[in-house]
Amino acid sequence: MAGPPGIRARSQGFADIFDRSTGGALTPLSVVIERVLSPVRAVIEGRETLMFGTNSYLGLNFDPTCIEAASMALASFGTGSTASRVASGNQALHVELEKAIAELYGRRDAVVFSTGFMANLGAIGGLVREGDAVVLDAHCHASIFDACRLSGAKILTFKHNDAADLARIIAQSEIAPSRLLVIVEGLYSVLGDVAALEAISAVTSETGAVLLVDEAHSLGLYGARGRGVAETQGVEDKVDVIVGTFSKSVGVVGGYCVTNDPAFRALRFAARSYLYTASLPPPVVAAARQALSIIAGDNERRATVFSHAEALHRGLTGLGLPPLAPPGPVGAVRMPGIKAGLDTWTALLRAGLYVNMLIPPATPNGEVVLRYSVSAAHSAADIERALDIIAAAGRQTGVLRPAA
Numbered sequence: 126m127a128g129p130p131g132i133r134a135r136s137q138g139f140a141d142i143f144d145r146s147t148g149g150a151l152t153p154l155s156v157v158i159e160r161v162l163s164p165v166r167a168v169i170e171g172r173e174t175l176m177f178g179t180n181s182y183l184g185l186n187f188d189p190t191c192i193e194a195a196s197m198a199l200a201s202f203g204t205g206s207t208a209s210r211v212a213s214g215n216q217a218l219h220v221e222l223e224k225a226i227a228e229l230y231g232r233r234d235a236v237v238f239s240t241g242f243m244a245n246l247g248a249i250g251g252l253v254r255e256g257d258a259v260v261l262d263a264h265c266h267a268s269i270f271d272a273c274r275l276s277g278a279k280i281l282t283f284k285h286n287d288a289a290d291l292a293r294i295i296a297q298s299e300i301a302p303s304r305l306l307v308i309v310e311g312l313y314s315v316l317g318d319v320a321a322l323e324a325i326s327a328v329t330s331e332t333g334a335v336l337l338v339d340e341a342h343s344l345g346l347y348g349a350r351g352r353g354v355a356e357t358q359g360v361e362d363k364v365d366v367i368v369g370t371f372s373k374s375v376g377v378v379g380g381y382c383v384t385n386d387p388a389f390r391a392l393r394f395a396a397r398s399y400l401y402t403a404s405l406p407p408p409v410v411a412a413a414r415q416a417l418s419i420i421a422g423d424n425e426r427r428a429t430v431f432s433h434a435e436a437l438h439r440g441l442t443g444l445g446l447p448p449l450a451p452p453g454p455v456g457a458v459r460m461p462g463i464k465a466g467l468d469t470w471t472a473l474l475r476a477g478l479y480v481n482m483l484i485p486p487a488t489p490n491g492e493v494v495l496r497y498s499v500s501a502a503h504s505a506a507d508i509e510r511a512l513d514i515i516a517a518a519g520r521q522t523g524v525l526r527p528a529a
C-alpha cells in the first residue's frame with residue numbers, strides 16, 4: 126500500500142479485519158446507502174433495508190415541519206453561510222438557535238459549533254490548558270479524548286461509571302480540584318448504558334471539580350423536556366457545562382455547549398474550532414431550531430422509543446442474546462469474535478436489517494458487538510421483524526443454537 130507510513134499503520138487493523146478477512150465483500154466500512162426512504166428505511170445493495178443503526182432516535186430528519194423550516198431558510202438565506210461566525214457567517218438564524226438552546230436548558234449562554242466534535246474541542250479547550258487536568262470516564266468518545274489531548278492538560282481516566290474511583294483520583298491528584306475538569310457522557314453510545322450522574326456529580330460538587338457532561342446521545346430522549354440524563358437524574362444544577370450535538374436526535378448536524386458561566390463568552394474569541402471553520406448552513410440551523418422546539422414539548426416520541434427499546438431488549442434476551450445494558454435507545458449484543466460478528470452482521474444485512482458492527486478501539490473492554498439504535502419512527506411491527514431476522518441470521522451463523 127502506498128501513502129504515508131502513519132496512515133498505513135493506523136489503517137492496518139481495520140484493513141485486516143474488514144477487507145482482507147472478507148475477500149473484498151461488503152463490510153461495515155463499505156456500506157453505501159443508495160436511497161433513504163424514511164428515518165428507518167433505506168436501500169442498500171438494491172434491497173429495502175430496515176435501519177436499526179442510525180442515530181435518528183426521534184425520526185426528526187424527516188419531520189415535515191423541520192423540512193419546511195429548512196426549505197424556507199434555503200430559499201431566503203441560501204445553501205451555505207460561506208464564512209465563519211466571526212466573519213460574515215453570523216446570521217440571525219445562528220443567533221436565534223443559540224437563544225433557543227440557552228432557553229431550553231434555562232442557562233445563560235449557548236455556543237453553536239459546526240459539529241459535536243468541534244463543540245468538544247472548543248468547550249474543553251476553553252476550560253483547561255497546560256497545568257490543569259482532565260479526569261475522563263474511560264468510555265468517553267474519541268472527540269473528548271482528542272479535545273483533552275489538544276488542550277495540553279494532564280489526562281487522567283477513571284473506571285467507567287465508578288464514582289468511587291473518580292473520588293480516589295481527585296483525592297490523589299496534586300492539581301487543585303478547581304483546576305480539574307471531570308468529563309462524562311449522559312448515554313454511552315456503544316453499549317447504551319447511562320451515566321451514574323447522581324454519584325459522579327456528588328463527587329464533583331463535594332470536591333469543587335468542574336463537571337462537563339456530553340449529552341450527545343441523550344438529548345431529546347431523557348428528561349421531561351428532553352435535555353438529557355442530567356435532567357432525568359435531577360442533577361442539572363451540579364453540571365457546569367453541557368455539550369451536545371444536532372447529528373443524532375435533532376436530525377441534522379452541528380454541536381453546542383451551554384453553561385451559566387459568564388467566562389464562556391470568551392469561547393467565541395478563543396475556540397479555534399469556532400473561529401476557524403465555516404458556520405452551519407442556514408437550512409441546517411433552521412431545521413435544528415424547529416427540531417429543538419419539538420423535543421422540548423414532545424414526550425410521546427420519547428415514550429415510543431423506550432417502549433420499542435423494551436420490546437427489543439426482551440426479545441433479544443429471549444433469543445439468548447441479552448443486550449449488555451438495560452433497555453434504552455442504544456443497545457449492544459456481544460459477539461463471540463470478529464469472524465462470528467462479521468458473519469452475523471452480513472447475514473442480517475442480506476436479510477434486510479442494518480445494525481452497526483463495532484470492534485476495538487471503537488468499543489470498550491475489547492468487545493466485539495453488534496450495536497443497534499431504536500427510533501420513534503420504528504413501528505411495533507418493525508421490532509418484531511428485526512427480531513425474526515436476528516433469530517434466523519443468528520442460527521445461520523451459529524451465534525444462536527438451532528431452533529429445537
Ligand code: PMP
Nearest residue numbers: 240241242266268314341370372
Ligand atoms: N460526543 C459523543 C459522545 C458522540 O457520540 C459523538 C458522535 N458519535 C460526538 C460527540 C460527535 O458528534 P458529531 O457527530 O456532531 O461530531
